[in-house]
Amino acid sequence: MENSFLFVYGSLRPQAGTPQGQWLAEQGHYLGSGVVSGQLYRVGWYPALGPGQDPVVGDIYGIPECLWEKLDAYEEVLGENPEYRRILTPVQWQGGLWLDAWVYWYARPLAGLEPVSGGDWLNALP
Numbered sequence: 001m002e003n004s005f006l007f008v009y010g011s012l013r014p015q016a017g018t019p020q021g022q023w024l025a026e027q028g029h030y031l032g033s034g035v036v037s038g039q040l041y042r043v044g045w046y047p048a049l050g051p052g053q054d055p056v057v058g059d060i061y062g063i064p065e066c067l068w069e070k071l072d073a074y075e076e077v078l079g080e081n082p083e084y085r086r087i088l089t090p091v092q093w094q095g096g097l098w099l100d101a102w103v104y105w106y107a108r109p110l111a112g113l114e115p116v117s118g119g120d121w122l123n124a125l126p
Contacts, residue, residue: 005101007091009058010047010121028061034091040116047121048106057120075104
């Protein structure tokens with residue numbers, strides 16, 4: 001894979017308190033915080049990222065090739081009705097630098113989901 005950066009904004013963030021976030025913190029290489037343009041929505045205990053212009057806060061990791069299969073399985077990117085799609089997306093890194101990172105964008109309809117104001121899932125945890 002040409003690009004090994006991952007931007008996470010929800011349950012994979014180390015501060016989210018999930019086993020998956022802890023696993024990523026142990027297995028990935030934390031690079032710092034970042035922001036993408038979009039809109040967060042609540043899907044129960046985890047968020048969805050959809051199109052929008054709001055700043056969405058998250059964390060950036062360097063990911064070894066061996067982790068992508070597990071990450072894609074967790075985010076349910078495979079099958080006939082994937083929940084997320086992994087898309088290379090411009091991310092503003094701390095300090096104002098830009099990089100392209102993989103981001104899991106919600107692939108199902110957003111209608112009826114509750115928008116999360118403020119763009120930071122950690123402030124909206126259930």
